[in-house]
Amino acid sequence: MRLVVVSAGLSVPSSTRLLADRLSAAVVRRAAGPVDVRVVELRDLAVEIAHRFTNGFAGPALAAAQEAVAGADGLIVVTPVFSASYSGLFKSFFDVLDRDALDGTPVLIAATGGSARHSLVLEHALRPLFAHLRAVVVPTGVYAASEDWGAEGLAERVERAAGELARWMGAVGAAGAAAVAVPGRAGEAGDAGTAGDGEVAGDGGVARPVVAEESAGFTVVPFAERLAALRP
Amino acid sequence: MQFGIFTVGDVTPDPTTGRAPTEHERIKAMVAIARKAEEVGLDVFASGEHHNPPFVPSSPTTMLGYIAARTERLILSTSTTLITTNDPVKIAEDFAMLQHLADGRVDLMLGRGNTGPVYPWFGQDIRQGINLAVENYALLHRLWREDVVDWEGRFRTPLQGFTSTPRPLDGVPPFVWHGSIRSPEIAEQAAYYGDGFFHNNIFWPADHTRRMVELYRARYAHYGHGTPEQAVVGLGGHVFMRRNSQDAVREFRPYFDNAPVYGHGPSLEEFSTQTPLTVGTPEQVIEKTLGFREYAGDYQRQLFLVDHAGLPLKTVLEQIDMLGEEVVPVLREEFAKGRPAGVPDAPTHAGLVAAAGAAGAAGSSAASGSSAASGAQEVTAV
Structure with a gap:
């Protein structure tokens, strides 16, 4: 199964990528079969994403990332919270994705922030975005504020969300095989x-x-x- | 193979002087460009159609009619004629009239137009773009082939006993190209009718063009019009030339950087790598253009964009001189080399008249024609 991780963290290393890695490792552990993980760092695609808006076509690296996302059996998306929502770069990547690319794809939504005050960003920003893209958003979203990294609870939420995504990936994978007929x-x-x-x-x-x-x-x-x- | 110029008809300030031509100057410049194209031995001049500033060509057949009177050989075409927001009846009338005035030196390229507000200005809706193109062309196709048409559709008032006049010159409608950049539906439409397909590749990577043309060719064969290699393909090109490559880059860069369509985006160098844009010497243009054949197959029409982004008329005319004197003669020779015998010539009125005569003779002497002929009959019956 193909798992693609989209991370919109900007610093290196970033807590957004750190959360993305913990989530993907948990999904791999919980998946029924072998999982091929591919990480898409939006920072590396920032210029091509901007050019995609002005040009109308994707440059080679962005096109490869879009192809990977469209072909994924499951997706983990992680954004830092900027100005009370997902980052502009994160939104831009999904703005230039083909309309049908995420049709029925299970997605685990996650976000990082400086404090817990923005934790509902998952519910008021990310979940509606992926509903619009006709993805299947798993019930548990994972928000990690700075304080969560040393606190109890994050690990459990990571495991629960990863378990949900792994189950959906298995279910959709089986249905996909049947769809050929x-x-x-x-x-x-x-x-x-x-x-x-x-x-x-x-x-x-x-x-x-x-x-x-x-x-x-x-x-x-x-x-x-x-x-x-x-x-x- | 035919070579020519296509123009968008934009009024854009020259970024090096800040001055924009007046609409009058721009319209006269388009005429000068067309006449220069004929003077240097190019085959085609095509004008865009727009109904919003900063563009001037809202009435292409008026302009092309004037150019027809000032030229002898040049084929007059469009890039594109809006099949969505124009009444197909008016397209049938306007282009048949132009065809008579120009003694057959006319074809047209149909397109949908991607400016949302234009649709409601003409009583239409951009979300119906594909459906408008499908229905309107189905009617246009009949108006040029049937003397009396009864018709009812979704997007215009019904017709009862309508005859579009004048009838096409010599009973042969103008050749139609269907232009599309991204829509497989339009490649499919072109293939279904056995019409031409023009992919305006100038802002797109080669791989995208290859896929669209491949689709059209495969479907052309599917509908029984011939082999994939016999499909009729046109491509765009986007060039700026000087004797010395560095001079070309230096002179064109401010126009590139500020161009309305692609300016303020990637660098000229990146754009040149990813799209057909060639800024350099005539030799470089020749090399890049010959490369189109590698991914689109042997094709019939090559149109160059040379007059946009505020380039002064004098510079544009110099570009056309170079195309006519240095680039196109070499391209004609090189494209002819290794061109398989089955690849059709570019469409002309004389060629279509001859083909219609041959088809008529074959139809009267044999009850059933070849698969290509029966495919054509099936299409006509729709």
Whole structure:
């Protein structure tokens, strides 16, 4: 399984990365099978993210990070709290991600701050963001204030959140394997219409086209179906 | 293969002087650019279409009609004609009229337009962009091919017994390119009709262009119009040239750094590495442009952007001189080398008339044509 960790810490070393590492280690321990962990440090991508806004396309390092995130079976995202919310760099990374990249991906949300006063940032900022991106946010979020690093409670929250993410990653991984057989998915270039992947009965028994064909790495709806859908 | 110029028609202050041309000056400059393109032996001039400042070309067929009268050979085209917010009936009429006036030296590139507010100004909604492109073109396609059209759709009032006039010159509609940077739906549309696909690659990495063109070619073959290599592809280019590469970089840098589209972002050097931008000598432009074939295959039309970001007209005309005298003759020769026999020529009115004549003869002498011909019939019937 592929676990991707997105860390928006800016200093080296950073407490944000420290929290990210504790979370990912806990997920690896609790996962049912081997986990391939990849860490995306947004600090290293800051310039390419800014250029992505002005250019419209991702530079090579950002494109690789986006590909890793889109292909992840589970995601850990950790941001420092800046001005009562996630950092601008953290938000910017998700602003330039493909709209569907996190569809159904289990996500563990976490944040670091100087004091406990901003701990609800997880609930009022991060959770709605990832709900919008149609990710599955696990119930436990982990907030670490400076004082938490020497206090009781953080380790338990890390373990609980990691356990939740590990379970979801297993569940989604199994469902993903089954999804191959779902009509309207997959299908190789040129063979659409030969298999039973043409139509499924929708509401009221009306057949509606759901076929998408794969070509050159794109999923395309055959033009005739798109045109037919517009007929009054 | 055809070579030409495409212009956005922006009014941008020259960053080195702070002075912006007036709209009148910019419009006249676009005409001067088109005439220069013909003078130096280029094949195509294409104008953008915009309905908001700082752009001037809101009425491309008016401009192209004027240029048609001032030129002899040049093919007049667009980059792009908005298939979303223009009434397809008016597009059919305007371009058929232009086609007659220009004796067939006309084609057009359809695009959606990405400026949100323009849509409601014309009674439309950008969220329907793809659907507008699909429905409006389906109607436009019929208006040029059927003398009397009954039609009903989602986005415009129905037509009963409508005949779009004038009918296309010699019964052959202008060739259509579908332009898109990011939307596979448009590559699919171009492939479905067997029309051309123009990928304006100038701000994009090669790998993205390769994927879009590959999709179009695969789908073109899927719809029975020919092999993937027979699909009709156009690409953009973005150049600034001087005899000495360092002079080119020094002179162009302030324009690059302040350009409305990509300025204040990556450096000229980074941008040149990641996109088709070439700032250097004519030889460097030749080398980079020849490289497009490696990821897009043998293609039919190459348009260069040379007149944006506030560059003075004099400088732009010098760029076109260099293209015509030093770059394009070499590109014509080099692109011809190793070009497989099956790769079609760039579309011209004469070529389309000849093809229509051949198809008509084949249709009357045989009940069923080749797979390509039956594919075309299937498309026409939609």
